[in-house]
Amino acid sequence: MTTEAATVEQTLAAILADLGSELERTQTELKETELMGGQSRRESETLARRDLQMSNRLRQVEANLEDYSREELREIYNAVRELQMRLFLMRSQVEQLDHKRVTLDRYRQQAQKLMGAIQQLQAITQPPPPPPTHPTETAATPQQTIIRIIDAQEKERQILARQMHDGPASSLSNLVLQAEVVERLYSADPAQARTELSVLKTAVTETFKGTRDFIFNLRPMMLDDLGLFPTLRQFVQDFESKSKITTHLTILGKDRRLPPHIEVILFRAIQELLNNVHRHANASHVQVSIDVADDAVSVTVEDDGSGFDETQILRDAKERKTLGISSLLERSEMLGGEIHFESSLGRGTRVGVKLPIPV
Secondary structure (H helix, E strand, C coil), X not given: CCHHHHHHHHHHHHHHHHHHHHHHHHHHHHHHHHHHHHHHHHHHHHHHHHHHHHHHHHHHHHHCHHHCCHHHHHHHHHHHHHHHHHHHHHHHHHHHHHHHHHHHHHHHHHHHHHXXXXXXXXXXXXXXXXXXXXXXXCCCCHHHHHHHHHHHHHHHXXXXXXXXXXXXXXXXXXXXXXXXXHHHHHHHCHHHHHXXXXXXXXXXXXXXXXXXXXXXXXXXXXXXXXXXXXXXXXXXXXXXXXXXXXXXXXXXXXXXXXXXXXXXXXXXXXXXXXXXXXXXXXXXXXXXEEXXXXXXXXXXXXXXXXXXXXXXXXXXXXXXXXXXXXXHHHHHHHCCCXXXXXXCCCCCEEEEEEEECCC
């Protein structure tokens, strides 16, 4: 073995050892996350039952306000508000843990694949140079792939943090302020306090509705429970209602469960593409088509909007100026898939995504 070959072998062994340690840590964290998720889910279910009981009691109280003193009413409303806040936080924690579990499991699978690839490389004494995947690009090394995975995770966390700050966190802060106003008015002006309380109840209802939408967009629970196609039907229906864009979903082939990572990527792809249509396309109609074959699944999203400069969008995606499209390209590439864009200004857009289905 030449000195260069020995150096390569040592490098591969070191990478393999690091991956083994990382995989072990990931599996340990995954087990802990699953345990915490189960505990949080059970506590959330308990709080939900208590919330139902308290809601029933609150309706009885509101129907007989004259039977209660101001102090008793204050205690009841405080108890309801505290319970609903705990329930909301616990449900948010469940969603976060579920999202973390899926992310860790995906990371574990990628690490295992990388270890298998490196072990194959170790069996080859003089591996030929990898063929270029593009005239100006070469195949990614295992280390580059890991860096891309970590980078994608961090980008998703940044987006999530920004959405949480601008959405639920801001709404909850406003609810706290409104509740304080009601509390100050209750002794000084009970009539005005009741008016403000009605406004507060409406705001709470809207906030919880917005939070449920936020959680669904983050990680719809039915994607795990029922699969991709029921989840997409619900998502497309909600998208059409909110965007006022006529949207049709067509599913060809066998309506069946796909591997979890395939379902997640396809859902995210359609979610990102439809959101782009809503934000940028000025379209009146969108057609989403899914064709499920034995060895691959294809998705097409086509709109009649204003279109875009295909070359510019792809260049921005590769430079990570458009994070959604960039993430979609990277995830599809990592799974051996492909994406095609067909668009021109004033003529709408057609995007095709095709992913192989592991046997």
